[in-house]
Amino acid sequence: MAAENADSPLKKKVYILPTGFGLVYGASLFLMLLLAYTYQSNLAYALTFFLMSFGLVVMLVTHRVVSHLKVREKFIAPVYAGRVFPPPLIVEEGGELDGAPEAVIFRPVKPTNLRAGEKGWRADERGIFALSRVEVRSLYPLGLFQAWKRVPVNARLVVAAAPIDHALRSAGGGSGGEEKPRASAEPREIGELAAGRPEDPPSSIDWRSMARGRGWQKKIFLAPGQRERRVSWEETESLQDTEKRLQQMSAWILAAQEKKLNLSVELPDGRQTTSLNEALTALAAWRDPS
Amino acid sequence: MTPSVRAEKRLLRILSLFLVALLLGEIPWIFVGLAMLGLIVSVLIADGWVRPLPRFLTSGAAVLAGVVIYATSDTMIGREPSAALLAVLASLKALEARGPQDERVLALIGLFLLAVVDLFQANLWTTLVSVLATAGYLWLLLRWAPVGLSRRRAMSVLGRLSLRALPVAMLLFLLVPRLQHEGLWGAASAGPTGFSEELIPSAVESIQPDETPVLRALWSYGYPEKPLYWRGSVLEEPQGFSWFVRPLARQRALDLKPLRFPRSNLSRVEWILEPDTGRWTFAPVGSLDVNEKEFNRALEGDPETGLWKLAARSRARTHLVAAVSEAPPVSVDARPDLQEMPPLSEETRQWLQSALTGTKSRLEKMRRLRRVFFDQGFLYSRKPGKLQDLDAFLKAKKGYCEHYASALALLGRAAGVPTRVVVGYMGGSYNPVGEFILVTKSQAHAWVEYLDDDNAWRASDATAGLAVEDALRDRPPARPTSWEEAGWFDRLHWGLESLNYEVAVFFMSFDLSRQVLLWNALREAGPGALAALFLVLLAAVMTSFGRRGWRSLLPSLEPREVRRYRRWVQKESRLGSEVSFIKGPLENLESVEKKDKERAEAARSIVDDYIRFRF
Numbered sequence: 019m020a021a022e023n024a025d026s027p028l029k030k031k032v033y034i035l036p037t038g039f040g041l042v043y044g045a046s047l048f049l050m051l052l053l054a055y056t057y058q059s060n061l062a063y064a065l066t067f068f069l070m071s072f073g074l075v076v077m078l079v080t081h082r083v084v085s086h087l088k089v090r091e092k093f094i095a096p097v098y099a100g101r102v103f104p105p106p107l108i109v110e111e112g113g114e115l116d117g118a119p120e121a122v123i124f125r126p127v128k129p130t131n132l133r134a135g136e137k138g139w140r141a142d143e144r145g146i147f148a149l150s151r152v153e154v155r156s157l158y159p160l161g162l163f164q165a166w167k168r169v170p171v172n173a174r175l176v177v178a179a180a181p182i183d184h185a186l187r188s189a190g191g192g193s194g195g196e197e198k199p200r201a202s203a204e205p206r207e208i209g210e211l212a213a214g215r216p217e218d219p220p221s222s223i224d225w226r227s228m229a230r231g232r233g234w235q236k237k238i239f240l241a242p243g244q245r246e247r248r249v250s251w252e253e254t255e256s257l258q259d260t261e262k263r264l265q266q267m268s269a270w271i272l273a274a275q276e277k278k279l280n281l282s283v284e285l286p287d288g289r290q291t292t293s294l295n296e297a298l299t300a301l302a303a304w305r306d307p308s
Numbered sequence: 309m310t311p312s313v314r315a316e317k318r319l320l321r322i323l324s325l326f327l328v329a330l331l332l333g334e335i336p337w338i339f340v341g342l343a344m345l346g347l348i349v350s351v352l353i354a355d356g357w358v359r360p361l362p363r364f365l366t367s368g369a370a371v372l373a374g375v376v377i378y379a380t381s382d383t384m385i386g387r388e389p390s391a392a393l394l395a396v397l398a399s400l401k402a403l404e405a406r407g408p409q410d411e412r413v414l415a416l417i418g419l420f421l422l423a424v425v426d427l428f429q430a431n432l433w434t435t436l437v438s439v440l441a442t443a444g445y446l447w448l449l450l451r452w453a454p455v456g457l458s459r460r461r462a463m464s465v466l467g468r469l470s471l472r473a474l475p476v477a478m479l480l481f482l483l484v485p486r487l488q489h490e491g492l493w494g495a496a497s498a499g500p501t502g503f504s505e506e507l508i509p510s511a512v513e514s515i516q517p518d519e520t521p522v523l524r525a526l527w528s529y530g531y532p533e534k535p536l537y538w539r540g541s542v543l544e545e546p547q548g549f550s551w552f553v554r555p556l557a558r559q560r561a562l563d564l565k566p567l568r569f570p571r572s573n574l575s576r577v578e579w580i581l582e583p584d585t586g587r588w589t590f591a592p593v594g595s596l597d598v599n600e601k602e603f604n605r606a607l608e609g610d611p612e613t614g615l616w617k618l619a620a621r622s623r624a625r626t627h628l629v630a631a632v633s634e635a636p637p638v639s640v641d642a643r644p645d646l647q648e649m650p651p652l653s654e655e656t657r658q659w660l661q662s663a664l665t666g667t668k669s670r671l672e673k674m675r676r677l678r679r680v681f682f683d684q685g686f687l688y689s690r691k692p693g694k695l696q697d698l699d700a701f702l703k704a705k706k707g708y709c710e711h712y713a714s715a716l717a718l719l720g721r722a723a724g725v726p727t728r729v730v731v732g733y734m735g736g737s738y739n740p741v742g743e744f745i746l747v748t749k750s751q752a753h754a755w756v757e758y759l760d761d762d763n764a765w766r767a768s769d770a771t772a773g774l775a776v777e778d779a780l781r782d783r784p785p786a787r788p789t790s791w792e793e794a795g796w797f798d799r800l801h802w803g804l805e806s807l808n809y810e811v812a813v814f815f816m817s818f819d820l821s822r823q824v825l826l827w828n829a830l831r832e833a834g835p836g837a838l839a840a841l842f843l844v845l846l847a848a849v850m851t852s853f854g855r856r857g858w859r860s861l862l863p864s865l866e867p868r869e870v871r872r873y874r875r876w877v878q879k880e881s882r883l884g885s886e887v888s889f890i891k892g893p894l895e896n897l898e899s900v901e902k903k904d905k906e907r908a909e910a911a912r913s914i915v916d917d918y919i920r921f922r923f
Binding site for chain 1: 389409412413416419420422423424426427430434435438442446449450453455457465469470471472474475476477481484486487566573578756815816817818852853888
């Protein structure tokens, strides 16, 4: 599906402005021209004129990169709110890009709750969004100018609830990997963390989380050889708040994903699924009936 | 930091270091030295041996450098101070550089530095250095750009962008008018012509041989037998042992008649004076004569004074003059002002009286005085030490042309002969390839002119023929004078020198007069030439800005089947069909079929042809 509509006025409007570095480049050329003029130096004239026309050609290329650019939607799996994900778009026709599609930056315009960062996009909240307009921007090839245009697209983005912070730790504990391997022969593997209860044995308490002020967290260990993780809406009942419960489920699903475990999810609406996409879509779209 | 990044950082600094080295001799050594030191240390920083300096420190140092440069140059505007400031700024930026943005700014400072170097030196070698350094800096800019191209791709993109930029750059070079002006900041200081409005013996403690070309004279008569004198500024006002030029207005009022020679045995000579940056007068003396008609046209010289005044800042100007084999002197009115001089010491006066015993006429006196230098064991020395006055020189009995010219002129005036000092050049090496005589800065010279008993100007060179010190005996042997007796090295040297000359004529000296000539030639050639010019302009613009670069000028070489298919896909895309070039042709056809069967039927033959051609 080609993303651009030929009749769209958006496609025709390409804006171009010099970058900060481009302004410095222009100012330098002006001074060089002044020097060449003052001292009537043909060599300095030649250098200045060459750099000038080089800048003009660069401006033209930057403009053409954007004006001739065609983008196409790309399917991406559901993503988590608050986490960086790649834009669901690919460059279909690069033209002047010389096979450097990474030179194009996408920024979502509609919906507005998506944000573009250096490493990719990020959604602030969960939901299923219809991506209808993106800004295509490029600094190629020299970064003297930046050109951009807004193009209509037709993409659907599933954003599941943000995984609860403490559950994002990779299994085995320790975010920096500084933990040394234990002396015991078969250390038990941590599946994920869950809210602690008074009756939990001290050995299952995640003291690290407590030390970091994240409250009482309980480690849930995987059974030896266990390759399946069951996640249930009921298990999150103690959290009470719907959003937190969804975030907890996201965290469990993410942990299972990272460990490449088979997943079995009991959704809030009572359905059971083993499909990750279906589970996350349901978590993204869930509305509390109350 | 990866090794490739480190290598590029090193390359960037070495390029700047090289440019700073080229400024050696043009700006005070202290700034060159500081900049070199900074750039060398910055290589260590780039390699990770030393940490970059904090920004506040380098900013403070930059301000301090600005103040020092202002204090030493009395200005911040102009070639020398800006070159010094840029050299120091480049090193400071290199010392504090942390990220790609800093590296890009450093490359930009380098490009600016290159332009300043170009202001000082204009020859074939500087042109080559400029081309290579520009390519290097632009390549680094592409590497450090936000997109960050790989080495090979940066090279290929640089090549393509440069090819596209060249035609418009050439058009700008040809068409942008070179305005003749006095300069934005008044007259510039003396350029490397070697001429000066003053002669202060011993001001230059040690003369270094400098082979920078000053002028070239086209000369098709083989190696000249007699040394040629290239006459420059005329200094008539003595102050102690030094001499100064008179203000031009006063000089004119003083009835300075031109040197006139019979017009016999004329041969055209073309001079190129490069670069001229001041109000210098320039005229040949001795065996060269002025063809007044051509001289006036080419130079707008003043026939009243006979002085060849060059327009301020006109550089690499071509002058047409004429040469004769011998030149009889020309009579002028008496010049009582040419007898003014500071008082001599009693010792010198006695020495003078004994030297001039038995002489009566001016001619005899001047010949005797010149002879005394040879007879009394005077030596030519490039390092005579500080000789502040005439007495010190007569005691030391050694010095270089400036000492001898000043001494002879002062002694002549003391003997009642009107004299003056002339600075210019003597000699020149003949180039049989380009058939020209090349005069370099090392041939700068000073001699004396005096009025003889008939009030005619005569030249007297007190230095010529003097014995030289031992240190100077080991000078390189004189170059062979003909092509036949030359070895391969001399032939190569001559060839490159000729090429350098052509660059000077056609590139360095391209000025407003050449632009006017070009325009007039086009106008005279008629509408055909103007049409051709229009086509050239169009081709240049298309090459630079056409979507396919220079290929825009050619008819499309795309096969018919591919072209039809491409147009069909573009058309369907405009009509909203889900077609694209990354899909297969049958898939595209299917997409169109879903939307409009009739259109798909019409397009089937195009797709079939395309499939047959491609697969």
